[in-house]
Amino acid sequence: MTAAQPVVSRTRATRQASAVDDALAATTDFRTAQDLHAQLRAAGVRIGLTTVYRHLQTLADTEVVDVVRTATGELAYRRCATTNHHHHLVCRHCAHTVEVEGPEVESWLDRIAARAGFTDIAHTVEIAGSCPRCTAARA
Amino acid sequence: MTAAQPVVSRTRATRQASAVDDALAATTDFRTAQDLHAQLRAAGVRIGLTTVYRHLQTLADTEVVDVVRTATGELAYRRCATTNHHHHLVCRHCAHTVEVEGPEVESWLDRIAARAGFTDIAHTVEIAGSCPRCTAARA
């Protein structure tokens, strides 16, 4: 596999841009902007919340990160391993995330959309559950 | 099929409660609280936005209405025809909604969840598209 290259969202390389990049590279879980900001600050990085939001937005626009909306309505971001179309299995306790593919889901979507006469289909499939580790910890 | 009975969310039957019920019964599309409130006000009903929110919340808690989160993050409510598990095909232009079932999706979910060791799975599948009418209108 190719190493994740530092994706500079804007035209200039700044300390803050790499900080956000690094924070995203350091985890495979979905993180909110507030989350990442707090973590960066805790780690001693001087960065504003607005800046975190702006970088994440740019990364999302560039499709470098995936965005999902949590159950509470916040946006969460994640640097995905594949650029292929996929979905996420997210632990509702620790946000641990697993990428999954589902060809049969995609074909089902096409089928029911066609049946209803809908075109230009977009879809989101989000799956929440309890990951093995959290399930064990709570037993 | 059985007629949709007026579902009173609280213990007292008020003018406002039935107004919300009626508004929901009058459409098959997903509507936001703000939306319904504006519509009711426009129709001359005296009702506060807070009250609309409260009734929708209660109805959602009672599982009388389905709730989805729109692409812009707002909550949208809808009185569904079936109480069975189903998903929605929603027109991104006019919010026209079609209920769809997908046994294969449900079984796929179980399968991938089991494979990843996740338990206590919940999922959302939201499908957005352009309905036949809107597609035609925009051609």
Add this chain to the structure above:
DNA sequence: GTAATTGCAAAGGATTTGCTCTGGT
């Protein structure tokens, strides 16, 4: 009459925007 319900105003919380200052290049 009593307690549930209403609805205004205000609070909350996430995200965005205005605008000035800072720092890449």
Add this chain to the structure above:
DNA sequence: ACCAGAGCAAATCCTTTGCAATTAC
């Protein structure tokens, strides 16, 4: 030096809450 990017504060937007007035029962 120039201009993109940073960041604070203020503004937005949806939704919830506090609390006094209303109204169903």
